[in-house]
Amino acid sequence: MCILMKKLNSIYIIDDDPITVFGIRKMLKAITICKDITEFENGRVALEALKQRVEQGLPCPDVIFLDINMPIMDGWEFLEELVSLNIRERIIINVITSSIDPIDYKRWNEFRLKCWHYLNFKNKPLYKIEPTDLSRVHMAS
Amino acid sequence: MKTSETLIPPYFLKQFPSATAVVGKDGVLVDATHSWFQIFEAETSSGKPIHMYFKGQVELTKNQLNQYLFGTKEKTFRHAKMDQDQELWYESTSSPWFDEEENLLGCFIHTQEITELVQNELELERISSHLKAKSEVAKIGSWEYDIATEELFWCEETKKIHQVAPDYVPTISEGIGFYKQGYSRNRIAMLFHNIVENGTPYHEKLTIITKKGEERWVAAAGKAIRKDGEIAKIFGTFQDIHDQVMADKKIRESEQLLNTLIDNLPINVFVKDKDSRKILVNKAECEYLGTTPEALLGKTDFDLYDKHVAQISRDEDLEVMRTMEPMIGRETINVRKDGSTTNFLTSKIPILDLNGKANGIIGMSMDITNIKQKEEQLRNLINVTAIQNKKLINFAHIVSHNLRSHTANFSMLLDFLIRETDEKEKKRIMKMLFHASDNLLDTLENLNEVVDISTNVNLDKKSLNLSENITKMQQNLSAFLEEHQVEFENFVPDDLMVLSVPAYLESILLNLVTNAVKYRHPDRSPLIELRAVKQDKHVHFSVSDNGLGIDLKRYGDKIFGMYKTFHNNKDARGLGLYIIKNQLEAMDGSISVSSEADKGSTFNVYFNEETE
Known part of the structure; x- marks a missing residue:
């Protein structure tokens, strides 16, 4: 087992709970080097920021941590909008929820099948972020 | 004595009053009366064997004749001849002819016509x-x-x-x-x-x-x-x-049985002829129509029921008689002349005449008004239960989700804490833990508030003056309202009373007004319009603002949901509307919203004024 410090250009954390955001930041510190970690407290502000990035021709974030239950615009609505944006890059999106409702898992699976991006499903509590949550390319290759 | 001497002279025999013949021992006719020859249609000549004379007679053979003639005793026999299609019957009696010394010389034959006698005999037989x-x-x-x-x-x-x-x-x-x-x-x-x-x-x-x-x-x-x-x-x-x-007895017994049965069936039984006139009604039918069988016989539905209902019934009768297919268990509604309605479960069966044509119907109607009412009540109950069930599931999800998110945070933070060596970082994590604990307590308090409404079975509704309660709310919120320079336009009549749990009315007013202020438009100071009007069975109270408005297309179904906030507002708990909706529903009232983004929102509250 070889743990490599993965270098990433940009990460979005979309979650209205400051404790979870704190947790994700702390866990990321242990596995990756990334100078650009931005947090958003709901889907709407994240989407606006993303749109701006695309308009300015900047590269999209490599990884997004996405909460489901949020005010204004929730995780599902955000995903719906993201799909319609037609972004060429494949973003790794980690859907994070405390919900254990099977309906949420089903919905995630539907998005996974129709979405161009890589979708992971992670239940809270989180203890650790795996390399596969950050990259799809095989480390050894 | 010589035979010739004993011969009866011909002239003597000829004078016999009845037809008589004399036959010698040798079977040859000696002589006969004229009438005898006439019967046998022979020349008045003798000297031929006797059977020659009988030849024309039927029902007699030569052997039989010999037996009859030449015995020692008197014999009677019948014979017949055909005379122009008519059968003529005769009876001949032969008696032996002896000389003085009892020597048999031959026999006498007396013959007489007996046609009439034979016919009488036949007729009698x-x-x-x-x-x-x-x-x-x-x-x-x-x-x-x-x-x-x-x-x-x-x-x-x-x-x-x-x-x-x-x-x-x-x-x-x-x-x-x-x-x-x-x-x-x-x-x-x-x-x-x-x-x-x-x-x-x-x-x-x-x-x-x-x-x-x-x-x-x-x-x-x-x-x-x-x-x-x-x-x-x-x-x-x-x-x-x-x-x-x-058989008669059996028929009478069956009839009696049938009558008893029909009369005492707890359903209305009637028989109608092809013009839908009643020709038989049972006791239940009479009782339903409040009259006697005599008064009902010959009547049609048009005489007894509402015209519209009677036409439907007549159409059914015609259809059953036309198709000859029974109509079984159809739910019908009967309206009597006095306007009272009854739900029936009706069956109509065609009666066929001997030629197989329908010439009437047998009808049976069961009063299911009570059942229908029960069914309606049951359906309402099911609806209520379904709604409550949905609410309960929804609530269970909220509870599990909210509690789970807090416990997940605890779990994560504790995991960090155990592994952390840096004291400064440890302190930071501890602070976070306290924060998580406060959040959990808040959530529990909120949930408690909701549960309180749902479990408040014995609602103590009172008639409250709406205007007075609005004034009270304004006093309680005076600092808050002043801070945001809120203006009111109050059109609520001073004497309007609403039926509500006092604490709920307070909560409803407080939540709606604070919401209107919280979601105010940044470009203008809040203006809140209050109106109330008494309607049929409820009081309609509305709160309108000039605030941000809500995109109802997007949030319409969620606005009254728990923990749903739609504006980027730090004060939003996503609980107020959820709670007042529950409070209103617990009082059999309701709440709805109409809104236009950037213009404002109107919340319509309906207080149920029906006391049970």
Whole structure:
């Protein structure tokens, strides 16, 4: 087992709970080097920021941590909008929820099948972020 | 003596008054009267063998003739001849002819026409066999009693009915003894006495016990026959009517059973003819229409029910008679002339005549008004239950989700804490843990508030003055309202009362007004318009603002949901609307919203004013 410090250009954390955001930041510190970690407290502000990035021709974030239950615009609505944006890059999106409702898992699976991006499903509590949550390319290759 | 001497002179024989012939021992005709020759259509010449003369006669052979003629005893025989399609019958009697010494010389033949007699005999035979057959077929026996001789005669059939042997000879006391002891025997004894004494005829249905011990119903009749004014004979008939009586009895019993059944069925039964006129109604139908069977017979539905309902019923009748298919268990609504309605479960069955054509219907209607009402209540109950169930599931999800998110945070933070070595970082994590604990307590408090509403079964609704409560709310919120320079336009009538739990009304007013201020438009100071109007069964209270408005297309179904906030507002708990919706529903009221983004929102509250 070889743990490599993965270098990433940009990460979005979309979650209205400051404790979870704190947790994700702390866990990321242990596995990756990334100078650009931005947090958003709901889907709407994240989407606006993303749109701006695309308009300015900047590269999209490599990884997004996405909460489901949020005010204004929730995780599902955000995903719906993201799909319609037609972004060429494949973003790794980690859907994070405390919900254990099977309906949420089903919905995630539907998005996974129709979405161009890589979708992971992670239940809270989180203890650790795996390399596969950050990259799809095989480390050894 | 010589034969020739004993011969009867021809002139002598010729003078015989009846047709007579004399035949010699040798079988040759000696002589005959003129009338005899006429019968046998022969020349008045003798000297031929006797059978030659009989040749034209039918029903007689030569051998038979010889046997008849040449015996030592007198013999009578019949013969016939055809005369122009008519059969003429004769009877000849031969008697031996002896001389003085008893020597047989031959025989005499006397012949006379008996056509009429034979015909009478045939007729009699025909009549008697006819009578016998008739008596056998109709099972009608006859009897005759001779007053003088006290002799009783029973015909064959009468004996058969009594099951006695054909050679049985009854006496009158035996005859009466066959009747069943008790009513039948007493009755027949009296009737017989009367007919003998006074000639009173009778016809009576009584029971006998036959020779074999069987009890059977008979029809016994008697009629006196008078001779010179005196009763000479009693003639009577005797008929086995047992099967008939039993069948009649059975029919009557079945009829009785059927009538009892139809009358006491707890459903309305009616029979209609092809013009839909009632021709039979049972007790239940009469009771339903509050009248007697006599008043209903011949009536149509148009006479009894509302015109519209009657037409539907008539159409059903016609359809059933046309298709000859029964209509089974259709739910119908009947409206009587007085306007009262009844729900029925109705079946109509076509009645077919002997040619297989429908000429009426049998109808059965069961009153299901009560069942229908129960069904309606049940359906309402199911609806309420379904709504409550949905609410409960929704609530369970909220609870599990919210509690789970806090515990997940605890778990994560504790995991960090255990592994952390840096004291400064440890302190930071501890601070986070306290924060998580506060959040959990807040959530629990919120949930408690919701549970309180849902479990508040014994609502203490009171009639409250809306205007006074609004003033109270404004006083309580005075600092807050002043801070945001809120203006009110209050159109609520001073005397308008609403039925509500006091604490709920307070909560509703507080939440709606603070919401209106919280989601105010950044470009203008908040203006809140309050209106209330008493409607049929509720009070409609509305709170309108000039705030941000809500995109209802997007959030319409979620606005009253728990933990749903739609504006980027730090104060939003996503609980206020959820709670007042629950409070209103607990009081059988409701709340709805209309809104336009950037213009403002109006919340419409309906207080239920019906007291149960």
